[in-house]
Every structure is written in C-alpha cells, then in structure tokens.
Amino acid sequence: MAKAAFKIWRGSSEGGEFVSYTTEISPGMVVLDAVLQIQGEQAGDLACRWNCKAGKCGSCSAEINGNPKLMCMTRMNTLPTDQPITVEPMKAFPLKKDLVTDVSWNYRVKEKIKKFKPRPPDAPDGTWRMMQEDIDRVQEFRKCIECFLCQDVCHVLRDHHKHEEFIGPRFLVYAAALEMHPLDTENRLRDLKDESNIGLCNITKCCTKVCPEGITITDNAIIPLKERVVGEFYDPITRFLNLFRKK
Amino acid sequence: MAEYQTYEHDVLVIGAGGAGLRAAIEASAAGVSVGLVCKSLLGKAHTVMAEGGVAAAMANVDDRDNWRVHFSDTMRGGQYVNNWRMAELHAKEAPDRVRELEAWGAVFDRTKDGRILQRNFGGHKYPRLAHVGDRTGLEMIRTLQDHGIHQGIEVYMEVTVIGLLKDGERVTGAFAYEREHGRFRIFKAKAVILATGGIGRAYKITSNSWEGTGDGHALAYDAGAELIDMEFIQFHPTGMVYPPSVRGILVTEGVRGEGGILKNSEGRRFMFDDIPDNYKDQTADSPEEGWRYTQGDKNARRPPELLTRDHVARCIVREVKAGRGTPNGGVYLDIAWIKEKISNAPEHIKKKLPSMYHQFKQLADLDITEQPMEVGPTTHYIMGGIRVDAETQASTVPGLFAAGECAAGINGANRLGGNSLSDLLVFGKRAGEYAVEFAKEQTQGEINQSQIEEIKRRALEAFERTGSENPFHIQHDLQAMMQDLVGIVRNEDEMQRALVGIKELQERRKKISLTGNIDFNPSWHTALDLHNLLTVSEAITRAAIERKESRGGQYREDYSAKNAEFGKVNFTIKKEAGGNMQIERVPIPEMPAELKQIIEEMG
Structure with a gap:
C-alpha cells in the first residue's frame, strides 16, 4: 500500500510548527481520512473538526497545500505525493489548536x-x-x-x-x-x-x-x-x- | 473543593440538531431562560445530513392524503409496535410544523401553483415529503438556527455533557466540559431536554458522524431513565460502498423516489422478486407501473424499490450473499436509465439530486447521470431510545425530557424515510413546551458536589494512568464487533458473544492512557464517548436477544418469522440498583377504536 507524507500544523495561539507524519493511503481516500488515521495511530491529541465527511456540514475547512478546502472532499489522488502534503488551519481566524480555529x-x-x-x-x-x-x-x-x-x-x-x-x-x-x-x-x-x-x-x-x-x-x-x-x-x-x- | 463555572437556566437543551433547536425555540418563545449545549459548532449537527425530505400530509401534490393515511403508513412501517399516540400526534401536527418553517424563512421546492412541493418516498402512500432538492436537512437546520439566534437562547458550542445531575429523583442539571481547554462546567436547570441524536458510531459502516455516540441514551440510562425498543436499528439500504474510505455515506432514498432502480450483477431488478404480503396491494406489478408512479400518475402503485427500508436492506444483503452483488459487495442503484424515458435526463437528475451528483462525482469519480451507483446497507438510525410520554416527551425521570432520534416510540420497529425530520419538529416543539410547563412549577434544585466530583474523577482518570490502550482502537474494535455480531442479520449465539465482547471492551476501556494535555484532545473525547457507545451497544444486544422474532429493523435468522406475541410488547431497559442492565417486557397499550378503524380502512 502506498504511503504519503504530511506536514500538519501543530500548535496554539502561542505558536506552533509543522510536524511531519507518514501514513498509508488506500483507494479513494480523502485528506480528512489521512488526518484521522494519523490522529488514531500516531497523534491522539491532534485537534481537527469534522462531522459529516460528505461535504454537507462545512466543519473540516483547512488549507491544503495552501489552498482553502474541505478536507473531506479533497481526494488524495488529486494531490502530488512526491512532496509532503501540508495541512494548516484557516488564516482569517484566531487559532485555537492545531487545525481548529476560533x-x-x-x-x-x-x-x-x-x-x-x-x-x-x-x-x-x-x-x-x-x-x-x-x-x-x-x-x-x-x-x-x-x-x-x-x-x-x-x-x-x-x-x-x-x-x-x-x-x-x-x-x-x-x-x-x-x-x-x-x-x-x-x-x-x-x-x-x-x-x-x-x-x-x-x-x-x-x-x-x-x-x-x-x-x-x-x-x-x-x-x-x-x-x-x-x-x-x-x-x-x-x-x-x-x-x-x-x- | 474545586470551583467550576456555573450557568443557570430554566430549561437546558442538550443537542442542537433539529429536535434540540426546535425545543429551544419553543421554550424560549415561552419567555423562560434557555441554554443550548452542543458538541459541535451550531448548525453542524447530523440533521444537516438529512437529504430526502420531511414527511407531512399537506396534500399539496395528491389531495387524497391526510393525517389518517400518514398515521396508517407510519404504523404499518413500524410493524404496529409503535407508540400509537405518538404516531397519531405526529401525523396530525407535522403539516403545521412544516408550514411554520416557511414562516421562518425556509425555501422549499415548489409545485406549479406555488405551494410546497412533495415527493414520493418509501412506505408513504402518497407524495408526502416536502423537500429542497436533496439537501432538506441543511435547509431545516439553517432555518431553525437562523430563527433561533434571535430568540435569546444561550448557545454553548463545543461543550460535551458527561453526566446528568440529580437532586433526589429529579434531574436538576448537567456536568460538562468545553472542548477547547477541557474545563468543566456546571449547568443548573429546572428541566433538561435531551436531543442528542443517534448511535451510529457503534457500528463500522454508518452514515453517522463522530457525534452519533448515543450520549443522550447513556446519560438518561445512567440517570435512571428507561430506554425502549433498543433492538430496532435502521440499516439504510443505500449507503456508498466504494471507495472504502466513503463506505457508509448515505445515498438518499430520493434517488429511488425519482425513479432510480435496484439491480443485481445479473441486471435483474430483484426487488420485484420479494414483496411482503402486507404491501402487495400497494406495490406495482410491473416496472412500467412503478415508473408511472414516480412520475406522479395517481393510478399507479409504487415500485418495490420504495418498500420500507428494513425490507429493501435485507433484499440487498440476500443478493450479495447469493453471489449476485457488485465487485465491491453492494448492488447497483441506477438513475441514469431514466434517459430512456425523458429527454433531458442528465439535467433533470442534477436538478433533483444535486448533492448526490456532486458526492459521487467528487468522492467516487462516478457520473450518476451516466453510470449506476454501487450501494449497500449502512447503519443509519435507531428507532429505540429514551422512553417518553407521547404528549409531553417526559422521560421516566422527573425533570428529564427527550426528543428526536434519542427518544423512542413513534417509529416502532422501522422508521419511514422523512418521518425523522417531522418527528424532530413535532416532538421537539412538544418537549420545549412541556419542559417549560414543568420548569415553571419548580425552583432550581440543589447541585450535589459528590456527584460532580465522581463524574470528574472518572473523566480524568485516563490522564493519570499508564495503561496501554488506545481509545480509537477500542472504538474500532467495538464497531467491527457490533457490525459482525449485532448487525442486519442476527442470531442468539453471535449476540451472546457480543455481550462477552462488550465486557472485554469495558475492561480495556479501564486501561486507556492518553497522550497530550487536556486542550482539545480528540483521544480524550473518544475515551469519554466510549462509555456511551458501550452502554448503548449492550442495550441493543440485550433487547435484540430478548425479541425472539423478526420484525422491522430486527432480523433474526434463528427466528426468521414474525411472532404475533412479540407484536404485543415492547422491551424496556433500565439500570438496576446494583448497576446491572435490567430488561423488561411491557405490553403495548390497547389502541383506541377510532385509530384501529383507520388502520383497518387503509388496508
């Protein structure tokens, strides 16, 4: 199974940094799947919001490779995997923690x-x-x-x-x-x-x-x-x- | 003794989906102070996912419809173990509740003469579902939200309740934490309404979001309230099956309402092969008649794809087990075929089912106007829940009310599509109304510090342990087990194994240790939710073992027929003094003659 590398913003309003993770990618996966997989396996305290996982609730907004997107509707196969995929919180709002903004x-x-x-x-x-x-x-x-x-x-x-x-x-x-x-x-x-x-x-x-x-x-x-x-x-x-x- | 931020309200509503919002609106309109607590941001609750529509016999499209038909359809769909009084109130009051939404700004699709359009749905005799394309839930939650924010309701977002507080027998508040920093909060209230939705996260394949962890069910149970009908779970026949990461995401019944058909890998329209006797008179004889029905021909009967969800789900499982499934273990749902019947089919489909088009295009690289979808059953809804009084939505514990999916009664053994959105409006309103009535007769109760300290101790112990268990793994294992052993097809042996498995998982839960601190820490939240998931899983399993028959959402391969004796009873579940789960068989009250007559008249 293919692996993909991620750089996910970790931190709070007091500051933070990108942290690198690698996780396995299965067919059809979206960025939210990968983030939740990382949360479940490697970083239990990685904060992100999500609900419906079908593009209907608008909870999982983030900036993926710099582009504002819903994590649940961004397919992994639409992103280049030769370099780490960056996932960051939205910038127009104050940060609470990791990918969660106020x-x-x-x-x-x-x-x-x-x-x-x-x-x-x-x-x-x-x-x-x-x-x-x-x-x-x-x-x-x-x-x-x-x-x-x-x-x-x-x-x-x-x-x-x-x-x-x-x-x-x-x-x-x-x-x-x-x-x-x-x-x-x-x-x-x-x-x-x-x-x-x-x-x-x-x-x-x-x-x-x-x-x-x-x-x-x-x-x-x-x-x-x-x-x-x-x-x-x-x-x-x-x-x-x-x-x-x-x- | 620790000090906690304390909030006081006359009525506290827990859960901000449709039922919670509707209850909060009703309560605040009565002039009392209302607090509304929700796990997510406002407007993100699972109601947002509802697609097909809200069922109400407004008779805008077919003037033969009225509350009697809706009542009869609901009882038939629920296989007559419903709380008939709830089904009656629901059928009578749903039209007004829908019209009220229009007064609050909802914009439903229209008929040609400018009224609210209604569509066909499984188990509903006439076109009855008011809708907005296939995003009706979004329209409803947004309408309630946008109306509610001007009502003076105090909303506490991203706050999770982890215990109800009692003063003697009466519920007098709730203990909660806020996600951002994990700080504990006390909510004092004269009446508390639970509107926490479902339990879908107890299963591996589900249409539910992370929030559906049975919180209200478990909170009520722990506070001494009775649950009822917990064996009845709705497996929606059409969830996505491929790719794996989207397995379980809902495909609206509206696809079939608009003419979509189910086929197996041999191309056979298998739903015509198995039509239950009590629906034979209402079901089309031929594909041609079925098509005419979906296009509004009042002389045609509905296609078998629009039989009740429990039946359609089982037929799909049967096809797959018989080796006639798709490569990914589902069956085909085809809406593209309607191009044989209408000229502008692709545009028509995109207009009627925009989010389905979008969902498959983006998540599965599939154009539903060209190709059939692959679908299979997904855990969608629990008919069972907190036992409530039909008129007031009061639980069996004073001061505690419940509405929406976490309450039970109206749906019996199987819920008709569209009845949940009307349920949450009708009974959300009633819960709000009667909680206010109750609250006005009370003074604020005492808050018992030792209860709080105990809940807090249990909530925090995982941070102090050096165990080896990961809460996400326990949740996955529970989901896999419930899916395998207490799923669509059940038997005694497997369910007994599930009870053992639940015990083991409860033990593993005691060994969870957490990384990171208490600030917005999903592993901690998951660990806390596990208590609720394990409680409801046990209740589901015990009730399913007791009901030794097949009816609606409960299918037992070891008791594959319906048994009239079980048609006279419900099963209630309660925590006994020693902490064990106690299950009891309670007779269904005799239905009044006028309701019986309606059922007889409707055939």
Missing part, C-alpha cells in the same frame, strides 16, 4: 443581520405562494454550508483584518438570500452600506473560487447587492426624490 466571530456577525420578516400569508390557511423560478436564486445561496472558506480567502478579512467593519462574503450571501427572498419585507440596504461596509469588497472573486458548494458568490450575490445599495443611496434621481420624501 470561528465565533462569524456567529456574532450573523446575529446582527436583521432576521427574515415575511409578508402576511397569501392564503387563508396561513400559507404562501412562491413560484419556483422566483426562488431559484435564493436556493442557490441557501446551499451554503457555512464552512467559512470564503471568509478565509477574503483579503479584506485575511490580510486587512477588517472583521470589525466588514461582514465578509458568507454574510453578504446570507443577506442576499434574505433580500431576494420573495416573502421578505425587511430592508437591509442601509445596514449593508453602513454597518456591513459592502463597499469594501472589490470583487476579486476569490470567495467564489473556493466555495465548495459552487455558489457564484460575487456575481449572483454581492454585485446585485452592491447595485441595490447604489440604487438606494447614490442614484442622483433617487437622492433628489428622497429630498421630498418624508423621513
């Missing part, structure tokens, strides 16, 4: 976004009517598994650390899903402009590239939201008309 910021951000507020039901029995073609876009956004890989590669967060000002692609997608929900009556555009600072995104599309669910984050979510914000706050005709509108 992603609690994401949960705090989400709570600040105004919740879903439906219009009154359409039918006397309290139900609504929505056409499939009107929800296709929202369903695309709702495929998000909250792996936070998009947040990890967003340079506004990763390089410029603007976590206090910017909500990142995940929550722009979340806001877009709410804003484009046919039943929703809330308006989040001012918050998107002032609190979420959507303007900080300069649409480099790094987030779209790493999304394991293939959500077209930039084109389908962020750009339309930016357009709505511009339409609401920067369009000269709207601004002129707003002068005469009651506050």
